[in-house]
Amino acid sequence: MLEFRNVTIQYGDEPPVLEHFSLSLEKGEIISLVGESGSGKSTVLNAAMGLLPGRGRITDGDILLDGNSVLALDEKEWQRIRGRKAAAVPQDAGAALDPIMTVGKQFVEYLRTHGAADKKTAGNLAVKMLKDVGLPDAENVMDNYPFQLSGGMRQRVGIAMAIALHPDYLLADEPTSALDVTTQAQIVLRIRELRRRYEAGILLITHNLALAAYLSDHIYVLKEGRLVDSGTREEILNHPRSRYTEALIRSVPCIGGDRYV
Numbered sequence: 170m171l172e173f174r175n176v177t178i179q180y181g182d183e184p185p186v187l188e189h190f191s192l193s194l195e196k197g198e199i200i201s202l203v204g205e206s207g208s209g210k211s212t213v214l215n216a217a218m219g220l221l222p223g224r225g226r227i228t229d230g231d232i233l234l235d236g237n238s239v240l241a242l243d244e245k246e247w248q249r250i251r252g253r254k255a256a257a258v259p260q261d262a263g264a265a266l267d268p269i270m271t272v273g274k275q276f277v278e279y280l281r282t283h284g285a286a287d288k289k290t291a292g293n294l295a296v297k298m299l300k301d302v303g304l305p306d307a308e309n310v311m312d313n314y315p316f317q318l319s320g321g322m323r324q325r326v327g328i329a330m331a332i333a334l335h336p337d338y339l340l341a342d343e344p345t346s347a348l349d350v351t352t353q354a355q356i357v358l359r360i361r362e363l364r365r366r367y368e369a370g371i372l373l374i375t376h377n378l379a380l381a382a383y384l385s386d387h388i389y390v391l392k393e394g395r396l397v398d399s400g401t402r403e404e405i406l407n408h409p410r411s412r413y414t415e416a417l418i419r420s421v422p423c424i425g426g427d428r429y430v
């Protein structure tokens with residue numbers, strides 16, 4: 170289980186951006202963290218991966234991965250966790266790619282750093298994963314530099330890398346928001362398959378309540394660094410505890426009279 174226990178996070182001496190935040194993610198479960206821009210969603214993801222930027226620090230509480238606190242891990246220990254045990258799809262996964270290295274080279278390097286055996290096996294796995302996220306002509310994509318791909322294609326490369334090693338926990342920050350609807354659907358299916366086939370626990374970060382409701386077992390609603398609601402999908406949709414959640418539900422578009430949650 171990935172667990173946040175009463176976590177407070179500050180950047181430098183600024184007031185906390187996340188306060189007394191608790192969340193748990195079991196393997197085989199999909200949960201969503203929903204909230205507006207600046208509410209602290211990415212901070213949660215970065216903290217869980219040991220990657221708080223700048224002067225970000227955890228000032229209270231604990232984060233546990235399968236029962237062990239991650240707060241005192243050193244960089245070497247994080248290296249062993251990232252990729253296999255927990256992997257992240259950053260908000261702009263495409264931009265995280267190295268611009269001066271071909272997709273194939275960096276994908277293979279990533280797989281080898283995180284334990285995929287030889288170059289050939291890593292290369293084959295990379296091509297398979299690129300196909301799996303719906304990239305046409307995956308062999309050709311391997312030879313491309315990131316700038317030769319569209320934004321949506323780069324995003325899919327980032328997603329393919331994050332899920333390649335079947336992490337126990339996948340943390341995905343707005344993984345589909347930059348993509349067209351067809352690709353979004355493909356990625357959503359892939360995320361569900363990761364849960365089904367590999368029993369992965371998935372934390373989806375999104376401002377899209379309709380997507381959260383469609384995919385998740387549990388939904389957490391964050392506003393200005395505080396949890397204002399959490400519960401099963403049905404509880405959140407049918408019995409929201411906060412006005413903010415009610416407003417989010419109302420803002421989901423209706424098509425033909427049916428609300429898409």
Ligand SMILES: Nc1ncnc2c1ncn2[C@@H]1O[C@H](COP(=O)(O)OP(=O)(O)OP(=O)(O)O)[C@@H](O)[C@H]1O
Binds near residue numbers: 211
């Ligand atoms: N590196 C940083 N240094 C200082 N403050 C930061 C840093 N990163 C984020 N913050 C602040 O922390 C707060 C939460 O930001 P965060 O990016 O976690 O929100 P978010 O919900 O993910 O927003 P978005 O949906 O726009 O990505 C914001 O007030 C932001 O200004």
